[in-house]
Amino acid sequence: MTGATxxxxxxxxxxxxxxxxxxxxxxxxxxxxxxEPSWIFFEAFLPLLGIAAYVFIYQAxxxxxxxxxxxxxxxxxxxxxxxxLVASVVLGGTxxxxxxNVLWSMASQLYWEKEIGNLQLYMMAPMxxxxxxxxxxxxxxxxTSTRAVATLVSGVVxxxxxxxxxxxxxxxxxxxxxxxxxxxxxxxxxxxYLLWGREAWHLSALMEEPIFFASGFxxxxxxxxxxxxxxxxxxxxxxxxxxxxxxDALRQLTLGATAFGGTLWLFTPQVELAIxxxxxxxxxxxxxxxxxxxxxxxxxxxxxxxxxx
Amino acid sequence: MAYAVETRELTRVFAGKRKLFRRAKAxxxxxDEGTGPVTALDHxxxxxxxxxxxxxxxxxxxxxxxxxxILATLLLPTSGQAFVAxxxxxxxxxxxxQRINMVSGGETSGYGLLTARENVWMFSQFYGVxxxxxxxxxxxxxxxxxxxxxxxxxxxxxxxxQRQKMNMVRGFVTDPDIxxxxxxxxxxxxxxxxxxxDYVKTWVRGQTGKTVLLTTHYMMExxxxxxxxxxxxxxxxxxxxxxxNLKRMxxxxxxxRLEVDALxxxxxxxxxxxxxxxxxxxxxxxxRTNLTFxxxxxxxxxxxLSRITGQGSKVHSLQKSEPTLEDVFISMVGRGFE
Numbered sequence: 001m002t003g004a005t006x007x008x009x010x011x012x013x014x015x016x017x018x019x020x021x022x023x024x025x026x027x028x029x030x031x032x033x034x035x036e037p038s039w040i041f042f043e044a045f046l047p048l049l050g051i052a053a054y055v056f057i058y059q060a061x062x063x064x065x066x067x068x069x070x071x072x073x074x075x076x077x078x079x080x081x082x083x084x085l086v087a088s089v090v091l092g093g094t095x096x097x098x099x100x101n102v103l104w105s106m107a108s109q110l111y112w113e114k115e116i117g118n119l120q121l122y123m124m125a126p127m128x129x130x131x132x133x134x135x136x137x138x139x140x141x142x143x144t145s146t147r148a149v150a151t152l153v154s155g156v157v158x159x160x161x162x163x164x165x166x167x168x169x170x171x172x173x174x175x176x177x178x179x180x181x182x183x184x185x186x187x188x189x190x191x192x193y194l195l196w197g198r199e200a201w202h203l204s205a206l207m208e209e210p211i212f213f214a215s216g217f218x219x220x221x222x223x224x225x226x227x228x229x230x231x232x233x234x235x236x237x238x239x240x241x242x243x244x245x246x247x248d249a250l251r252q253l254t255l256g257a258t259a260f261g262g263t264l265w266l267f268t269p270q271v272e273l274a275i276x277x278x279x280x281x282x283x284x285x286x287x288x289x290x291x292x293x294x295x296x297x298x299x300x301x302x303x304x305x306x307x308x309x
Numbered sequence: 310m311a312y313a314v315e316t317r318e319l320t321r322v323f324a325g326k327r328k329l330f331r332r333a334k335a336x337x338x339x340x341d342e343g344t345g346p347v348t349a350l351d352h353x354x355x356x357x358x359x360x361x362x363x364x365x366x367x368x369x370x371x372x373x374x375x376x377x378x379i380l381a382t383l384l385l386p387t388s389g390q391a392f393v394a395x396x397x398x399x400x401x402x403x404x405x406x407q408r409i410n411m412v413s414g415g416e417t418s419g420y421g422l423l424t425a426r427e428n429v430w431m432f433s434q435f436y437g438v439x440x441x442x443x444x445x446x447x448x449x450x451x452x453x454x455x456x457x458x459x460x461x462x463x464x465x466x467x468x469x470x471q472r473q474k475m476n477m478v479r480g481f482v483t484d485p486d487i488x489x490x491x492x493x494x495x496x497x498x499x500x501x502x503x504x505x506x507d508y509v510k511t512w513v514r515g516q517t518g519k520t521v522l523l524t525t526h527y528m529m530e531x532x533x534x535x536x537x538x539x540x541x542x543x544x545x546x547x548x549x550x551x552x553x554n555l556k557r558m559x560x561x562x563x564x565x566r567l568e569v570d571a572l573x574x575x576x577x578x579x580x581x582x583x584x585x586x587x588x589x590x591x592x593x594x595x596x597r598t599n600l601t602f603x604x605x606x607x608x609x610x611x612x613x614l615s616r617i618t619g620q621g622s623k624v625h626s627l628q629k630s631e632p633t634l635e636d637v638f639i640s641m642v643g644r645g646f647e
Contacts, residue, residue, distance in 0.1 A: 007404060007407045007408060009403065009404065009407075013437070016437060017436075017437030020434040020435075020437050020438075020439075020440070021434055021435045021437070023434060024430070024431045024432070024433075024434025024435055025431070025434075025435075027423075027427070027430075027431055027434075028420045028422065028423050028427075028431060031423070031427070032420055032422035032423050032427075033422070035422050036422070116417055116418065116419075117416055117417045117418040118418045118419070120378075120383055121411075121418055121432065121435075122435065123382075123383055124381050124382060124383055124406060124409070124410075124411060125406060125432075125435035125436055126403055126406035126407045126435075126436060126437070127435045127436075127437070132435075298383075299382075299383065299384055299385045300385050301324065302321075302323060302375075302378070302383075302384045
């Protein structure tokens with residue numbers, strides 16, 4: 001190619017290329033998704049209704065217990081316990097936003113990209129495939145964070161929840177690593193869903209409510225683990241989904257390890273952070289290999305990057 | 310000689326559609342049902358020179374898009390080799406992907422919530438184009454393609470033609486060395502198609518080192534734009550030359566076009582002495598048949614007319630004409646494009 005442009009292949013160039021690709025792919029999620037104000041109703045107001053049902057049940061239990069309590073210490077303990085339960089629900093509702101985003105906007109995304117014709121353009125571009133997934137994840141995290149913050153603030157204002165953060169650094173670390181692990185899992189699912197085609201849609205539906213339960217979105221996960229027989233098995237299976245461990249650690253760090261008498265936690269936040277970090281690495285590595293396999297399969301069989309094939 | 314694209318005995322076979330737990334079928338049964346293996350490219354050997362506007366002309370299902378997908382590193386060959394900018398498409402994809410881009414007709418890529426400008430910018434980032442450079446190019450290209458007024462319109466609000474112009478901007482914004490255009494003017498109005506054709510020609514010929522591989526089944530488009538054309542059918546390249554040379558191949562032949570009342574029987578025309586090949590196209594709205602004959606000379610015309618009128622059909626027009634690329638195709642394959 002005598003007259004053609006000289007093209008760089010060095011590390012600095014590749015780094016710049018992939019960073020631009022991440023920003024480019026994150027852009028439609030951050031800008032496009034917030035362009036229509038209807039998200040406030042669907043993604044901030046409606047989730048509050050789901051949370052409200054659990055909050056009212058816990059508050060009713062608390063009110064009933066208060067009727068029988070006369071000792072000021074017992075009253076204080078009941079109020080603290082009710083606050084901890086309601087706060088657990090609000091935190092769970094916040095994390096639900098991320099889980100739904102991972103299921104419907106990460107895991108199913110490559111399948112939809114194929115349907116609208118974007119995927120083959122992505123596959124043809126020189127960027128690293130992980131930059132594509134990374135852009136989707138970064139965009140998803142940023143977009144969902146606005147929704148999650150809206151849910152959290154609404155929960156605090158409407159339900160009067162009180163949080164006590166003793167170690168903000170650890171809290172931030174747990175939240176950040178939980179998101180990486182969660183979106184790493186979404187990145188891995190994205191490739192697998194594409195392989196499975198339309199059936200993947202049903203998988204997402206299948207993974208909504210069971211994961212809400214197994215990950216303890218609306219109650220402390222340790223409570224599930226203490227149910228004799230099957231409880232601990234379900235709770236520990238649920239920890240494979242990073243949201244479960246992340247929530248358990250976040251609750252401990254915002255409510256205090258002594259909340260619920262200190263009996264409803266799975267592990268210490270430090271242990272949970274370590275497990276989440278391992279999960280993050282495992283999911284990211286698996287995502288990379290799943291996408292590489294998908295691309296190889298797509299090129300060999302010619303079925304995955306084109307629509308209607 | 311530096312080749313922008315080179316293929317050697319390139320073959321691509323798509324496996325048949327097999328479902329789990331179904332009994333295996335005989336090849337003849339699979340062929341009847343259209344579920345057997347399909348040979349999309351059959352030992353294709355061709356070279357496209359750097360700086361060339363090369364056309365791939367053939368009917369639907371000829372293998373044009375398969376060839377482009379292999380060259381665009383989206384598909385692996387079953388056998389044979391393909392090189393783009395000197396790099397093997399099966400082994401060395403990164404330098405190829407840096408140098409290429411592709412635009413297909415009827416493409417629906419992008420995100421409806423983004424504006425046309427934002428969409429193109431997003432795709433430019435996947436090629437590492439600096440953001441401001443990309444924005445400047447997008448503005449310039451949108452003006453060229455007559456899309457300036459719609460630059461801030463959301464993609465879902467664009468018409469088919471406007472969307473295709475946006476796709477063309479996407480193809481050029483990365484300043485590729487080699488551009489694959491797969492039926493780029495499909496479904497566009499005359500004016501939009503003309504703007505695209507003019508720009509593609511200017512882009513290739515106005516600078517060095519730029520190459521375009523254009524697939525089309527519009528004869529006029531291939532004739533007007535391309536330096537050389539390969540005629541492809543059923544995965545095989547039948548001929549490859551300049552448009553003028555291709556037409557010269559059948560210049561010694563005589564081409565006649567007839568418009569007649571719808572015919573009941575047409576197969577016997579092939580047996581008339583002196584008929585090299587012919588094609589027909591039914592015009593259902595008018596209840597007529599349009600026939601094109603490639604003849605060795607004018608002698609068989611009387612016999613053809615006799616067989617037409619013998620069926621009770623009336624001849625509405627008879628025209629002797631200069632050969633077109635479609636006539637070249639008919640003379641080689643024995644049928645037209647539609």
